[in-house]
Amino acid sequence: MTGTATPRGARLSRGARRAQLLLAARDVFAEQGYHAAAMDDIAERAGVSKPVLYQHFPGKLELYQALLTTYAEELVERVSGAIERTGDNKERVQAAVAAYFDFVAGEGKAYRLVFESDLRGDPEAASVVESALDRCIDAVAGAVTTDAGLDQDRARLLAVGLVGLSQVGAQFWLDSDQRVPRDEAVALMTSLAWRGIGGFPKLTDSPDQRPEQQRTDLH
Amino acid sequence: MTGTATPRGARLSRGARRAQLLLAARDVFAEQGYHAAAMDDIAERAGVSKPVLYQHFPGKLELYQALLTTYAEELVERVSGAIERTGDNKERVQAAVAAYFDFVAGEGKAYRLVFESDLRGDPEAASVVESALDRCIDAVAGAVTTDAGLDQDRARLLAVGLVGLSQVGAQFWLDSDQRVPRDEAVALMTSLAWRGIGGFPKLTDSPDQRPEQQRTDLH
DNA sequence: AATCCCGGTTACCAGCGGGTAGGGTGACCC
DNA sequence: GGGTCACCCTACCCGCTGGTAACCGGGATT
Secondary structure, three states, rough: OOOOOOOOOOOOOOHHHHHHHHHHHHHHHHHHHHHHOHHHHHHHHOOHHHHHHHHHHHOOOHHHHHHHHHHHHHHHHHHHHHHOOOOOHHHHHHHHHOOOOOOHOOOHHHHHHHOOOOOOOHHHHHHHHHHHHHHHHHHHHHHHHHHHHOHHHHHHHHHHHHHHHHHHHHHHEEEEEEEOHHHHHHHHHHHHHHHEEEEEEEOOOOOOOOOOOOOOOOO | OOOOOOOOOOOOOOOHHHHHHHHHHHHHHHHHHHOOOOOOHHHHHHHOOOHHHOOOOOOOOOHHHHHHHHHHHHHHHHHHHHHHHOHHHHHHHHHHHHHHHHOOHHHHOHHHHHHHOOOOOOOHHHOOOOOOOOHHHHHHHHHHHHHHOOOHHHHHHHHHHHHHHHHHHHHHHHOOOOOHHHHHHHHHHOOOOOHHOOOOOOOOOOOOOOOOOOOOOOO
């Protein structure tokens, strides 16, 4: 589950040990959160004692930040990659939603570090996750802005809605033990998102369009 | 901002003091999170010393839980109230989205306790927020299930998407200093959500319907 | 005017957990 | 085969913060 089988008590090369420690830390932080996780726990999980941890990382905070940055980056790349890979907007939506589902289903519940980080004290960490979210939103908003007749702010708001839908949907799907199969869940969310942005000026090119009512109304 | 003007050094009745302490605690917890907030901070904010706090609440955890429960309940009532208040699905969507926006814009940034709680250690607290989220989802899913041709699991997944859209959208809107006016932001999100669920069997009764493609496709 | 009593304060304790000092042991090289 | 280097361990320190013990003072009551 942790990748390497933690051969308890073995002497590892510096690089291998570091990689193993990162995996152990990821698991413990993901399970318990930043505050509840003790450095002893991480060391023990890695089958090693605490000072070894401090030979590889200057402190608990830095260790956490390293992991946070890694996985935040992974999310951004998955999402922006999904959007850049094609020009067809429907495929983009489908791929972006799928990216969230795959990220969340990724190894070691690492998504928890990004989506449920319990470290609000450190501004460094906060900025890492916020910036990652922003770049995801930007990727989506970029596609929305160029194609739809919306200004920056409104396009971003729309993009945030889509991101929120994907993120929360993916998290819930995972927590519900995937009672709905992945592909169908992705299809459901995609359908929700795709129909949602349908009706804004030029976003839809393959499906039906409804020229009437492209500004929101109500009240 | 805190309501009562904290008349520093005054002797208050038991009830008044308790209420004031709750307000102070709400502000400090919302600003700093559970872990970074010290009981001294809360006491100081209330213009009082620490033992006073312990005369009203048995401990930090219980104080936090009390607040969490209060505001989680407030959210649930806003959302479920919005949905129960009318039978028209479009109005329901609009009111539910608006409920999220109003909750987030509520006094003292209390929404942070519910949406960004950094207390993952305590299962009690976790269950409070999870249960609140669940009840919001249920409220939405209830409307979706009865009217659409979807089974329980798929209806809930759809509902989660809508909830996520509203929640994340509202949070972002607030953080962006409301560059888009509230009503328009709500309208945008509503439009996104409403069009999103449009196309599922019988959900839409006033707007256009598209009988074709009600099962999701792709791949 | 002495007495309660209630709401408040200062000063302290104790446990937990991040971080470190210093010593041991095997592999590898000369 | 002895030195050296890297890796790892046991044992300890100490600051921070949740929680408490003991004491204080003024207003209403008698």
